[in-house]
Amino acid sequence: xxxxxxxxxxxxxxxxxxxxxxxxxxxxxxxxxxxxxxxxxxxxxxxxxxxxxxxxxxxxxxxxxxxxxxxxxxxxxxxxxxxxxxxxxxxxxxxxxxxxxxxxxxxxxxxxxxxxxxxxxxxxxxxxxxxxxxxxxxxxxxxxxxxxxxxxxxxxxxxxxxxxxxxxxxxxxxxxxxxxxxxxxxxxxxxxxxxxxxxxxxxxxxxxxxxxxxxxxxxxxxxxxxxxxxxxxxxxxxxxxxxxxxxxxxxxxxxxxxxxxxxxxxxxxxxxxxxxxxxxxxxxxxxxxxxxxxxxxxxxxxxxxxxxxxxxxxxxxxxx
Amino acid sequence: xxxxxxxxxxxxxxxxxxxxxxxxxxxxxxxxxxxxxxxxxxxxxxxxxxxxxxxxxxxxxxxxxxxxxxxxxxxxxxxxxxxxxxxxxxxxxxxxxxxxxxxxxxxxxxxxxxxxxxxxxxxxxxxxxxxxxxxxxxxxxxxxxxxxxxxxxxxxxxxxxxxxxxxxxxxxxxxxxxxxxxxxxxxxxxxxxxxxxxxxxxxxxxxxxxxxxxxxxxxxxxxxxxxxxxxxxxxxxxxxxxxxxxxxxxxxxxxxxxxxxxxxxxxxxxxxxxxxxxxxxxxxxxxxxxxxxxxxxxxxxxxxxxxxxxxxxxxxxxxxxxxxxxxxxxxxxxxxxxxxxxxxxxxxxxxxxxxxxxxxxxxxxxxxxxxxxxxxxxxxxxxxxxxxxxxxxxxxxxxxxxxxxxxxxxxxxx
Numbered sequence: 001x002x003x004x005x006x007x008x009x010x011x012x013x014x015x016x017x018x019x020x021x022x023x024x025x026x027x028x029x030x031x032x033x034x035x036x037x038x039x040x041x042x043x044x045x046x047x048x049x050x051x052x053x054x055x056x057x058x059x060x061x062x063x064x065x066x067x068x069x070x071x072x073x074x075x076x077x078x079x080x081x082x083x084x085x086x087x088x089x090x091x092x093x094x095x096x097x098x099x100x101x102x103x104x105x106x107x108x109x110x111x112x113x114x115x116x117x118x119x120x121x122x123x124x125x126x127x128x129x130x131x132x133x134x135x136x137x138x139x140x141x142x143x144x145x146x147x148x149x150x151x152x153x154x155x156x157x158x159x160x161x162x163x164x165x166x167x168x169x170x171x172x173x174x175x176x177x178x179x180x181x182x183x184x185x186x187x188x189x190x191x192x193x194x195x196x197x198x199x200x201x202x203x204x205x206x207x208x209x210x211x212x213x214x215x216x217x218x219x220x221x222x223x224x225x226x227x228x229x230x231x232x233x234x235x236x237x238x239x240x241x242x243x244x245x246x247x248x249x250x251x252x253x254x255x256x257x258x259x260x261x262x263x264x265x266x267x268x269x270x271x272x273x274x275x276x277x278x279x280x281x282x283x284x285x286x287x288x289x290x291x292x293x294x295x296x297x298x299x300x301x302x303x304x305x306x307x308x309x310x311x312x313x314x315x316x317x318x319x320x
Numbered sequence: 321x322x323x324x325x326x327x328x329x330x331x332x333x334x335x336x337x338x339x340x341x342x343x344x345x346x347x348x349x350x351x352x353x354x355x356x357x358x359x360x361x362x363x364x365x366x367x368x369x370x371x372x373x374x375x376x377x378x379x380x381x382x383x384x385x386x387x388x389x390x391x392x393x394x395x396x397x398x399x400x401x402x403x404x405x406x407x408x409x410x411x412x413x414x415x416x417x418x419x420x421x422x423x424x425x426x427x428x429x430x431x432x433x434x435x436x437x438x439x440x441x442x443x444x445x446x447x448x449x450x451x452x453x454x455x456x457x458x459x460x461x462x463x464x465x466x467x468x469x470x471x472x473x474x475x476x477x478x479x480x481x482x483x484x485x486x487x488x489x490x491x492x493x494x495x496x497x498x499x500x501x502x503x504x505x506x507x508x509x510x511x512x513x514x515x516x517x518x519x520x521x522x523x524x525x526x527x528x529x530x531x532x533x534x535x536x537x538x539x540x541x542x543x544x545x546x547x548x549x550x551x552x553x554x555x556x557x558x559x560x561x562x563x564x565x566x567x568x569x570x571x572x573x574x575x576x577x578x579x580x581x582x583x584x585x586x587x588x589x590x591x592x593x594x595x596x597x598x599x600x601x602x603x604x605x606x607x608x609x610x611x612x613x614x615x616x617x618x619x620x621x622x623x624x625x626x627x628x629x630x631x632x633x634x635x636x637x638x639x640x641x642x643x644x645x646x647x648x649x650x651x652x653x654x655x656x657x658x659x660x661x662x663x664x665x666x667x668x669x670x671x672x673x674x675x676x677x678x679x680x681x682x683x684x685x686x687x688x689x690x691x692x693x694x695x696x697x698x699x700x701x702x703x704x705x706x707x708x709x710x711x712x713x714x715x716x717x718x719x720x721x722x723x724x725x726x727x728x729x730x731x732x733x734x
Contacts, residue, residue, distance in 0.1 A: 118629075118633055123585045
């Protein structure tokens with residue numbers, strides 16, 4: 001089946017998911033991001049790569065952090081940025097997702113950054129653009145349902161490469177609500193593609209998708225066992241609505257079993273880094289002493305995220 | 321009207337007839353002769369079936385008729401002479417008057433026969449019984465919840481007791497409400513990868529286990545619709561071996577597709593129940609090949625706007641009336657099922673589920689006949705389909721098997 005992210009030359013035209021992307025493209029994005037790291041420290045924080053282009057941030061689901069970093073990234077590439085928060089009520093008025101897209105195409109959009117609550121929504125948009133012959137318009141997935149959050153996955157890889165250099169010697173643990181996490185899925189695909197030999201998933205059975213082993217992941221229910229000798233620990237956010245119900249009895253019990261405390265972190269390698277996609281629930285999935293501790297690289301992740309998003313946008317826009 | 325269908329290969333699975341170059345004679349709405357014309361027969365119309373197969377008209381155990389004229393035209397274009405209509409229309413078919421109107425409208429249109437299923441409960445809400453006897457009198461052939469659940473097990477027990485009192489059959493789709501309510505795809509590797517909420521196989525097996533026990537307790541005649549899993553098939557084999565009055569069917573798409581066909585979130589691969597794994601598909605295929613399950617189209621016309629949505633928001637289902645025959649042929653070829661046996665699954669087997677003397681071509685039987693060319697290939701396009709529903713995972717595919725004539729009650733309907 002044709003990979004809808006790649007154009008006929010095998011180049012990245014849309015970034016929809018990490019899954020199915022060759023290692024070379026992931027490395028190209030990380031290398032390009034590295035070249036943009038200097039831009040942020042300049043007095044004039046701009047490069048002219050997307051000058052005259054319009055980037056539409058289409059957020060069908062709320063987000064402040066991701067939208068802001070995409071906006072900053074687009075502006076540093078000299079693009080015009082238009083932010084559209086399209087909540088459910090406006091689509092309920094009768095305009096379908098694809099009607100919205102058609103309208104924005106008529107406004108000469110060049111790139112859509114899409115966040116949507118339904119898994120697969122950016123694929124629908126990319127497929128629509130192909131069918132209407134607009135191969136000059138690109139889609140970057142900024143998070144779709146539980147499916148993928150590829151720029152988060154890439155910025156996580158950037159962070160890991162920054163601190164650990166070589167992917168092929170690492171043991172990486174992803175902890176928490178993997179079932180509902182698009183970040184976890186993107187991280188898993190990115191880690192396995194980049195050659196990480198051991199990817200672990202740690203969580204209770206209620207928060208793990210079925211057949212995770214088929215994605216090349218080792219499952220642990222006991223966090224202490226799972227963290228042993230890890231180089232990287234990626235903590236996931238636990239959504240409020242999952243805390244008290246059929247999935248988990250309480251935030252307190254979750255923290256006792258799956259919260260990252262200094263004691264549990266001590267089981268990982270002494271130089272292990274701790275990552276989190278944010279926003280954090282202190283005292284639920286992570287203890288403040290860890291979040292603010294020397295091993296946490298949570299704020300650098302945010303900084304790297306801007307360079308990674310610049311890299312992604314400039315690469316897809318360059319493949320028109 | 322007297323019709324002669326000549327030069328065709330006559331296949332009548334129920335009566336184990338398979339004869340080349342055999343004429344079929346139709347008079348007064350009935351089969352009047354096979355091979356040789358009855359005395360004094362003069363044909364008003366002769367249909368040349370050279371190179372074609374002449375078989376009983378197809379009986380489709382599930383077809384939704386959102387726009388009834390177009391869908392009944394689609395039925396006969398697909399060789400379907402009787403359609404069973406599930407009660408999940410708008411409004412639900414829960415009053416005798418609604419059933420009466422549907423049957424009469426079908427007769428007026430004069431294409432395929434319309435066999436409605438009455439709602440088992442008012443509004444399909446699973447709470448209060450509908451007027452089953454009144455619905456039966458108005459033409460309902462059995463009672464169903466379509467794909468809606470009866471959550472309250474006591475209400476289901478009472479409904480089955482009441483139906484058993486009158487000897488009515490109840491049709492239910494086995495999907496546990498609680499396990500299926502948030503799901504959009506089979507809970508397996510594909511759903512995990514794509515981040516789609518899963519429906520576990522247990523949603524089907526738990527419902528089957530409950531239904532089987534209630535059949536044991538009530539003696540109600542039960543037909544289970546749209547099986548989706550190997551485990552479900554295994555449970556039903558046991559129940560049938562026990563001698564319980566339980567039959568089941570499978571949608572044609574579940575014999576040909578799996579959850580892998582969701583690909584990159586293809587909304588045309590969204591079905592209720594969901595497409596499951598290769599192993600499930602094989603078990604369903606074996607059950608159908610062995611004659612344990614009838615095959616239906618589960619025809620569900622869905623407007624383009626309701627499919628051009630992200631996978632989880634798209635309406636489930638596919639158009640099917642015009643694809644049932646070619647897809648059944650495709651399945652038979654792939655599964656190594658003899659042609660006559662495959663045709664039984666869509667003719668006499670559904671008739672048996674309905675308890676009707678139909679779906680065969682014995683002398684004196686109603687003249688519901690399908691004539692098709694098994695070698696004629698056509699490409700599935702919106703224009704090629706008479707149904708308003710253009711929603712199909714087979715868009716753009718060439719399929720073998722083209723209907724050239726359909727006779728319903730002795731009249732040429734296509």
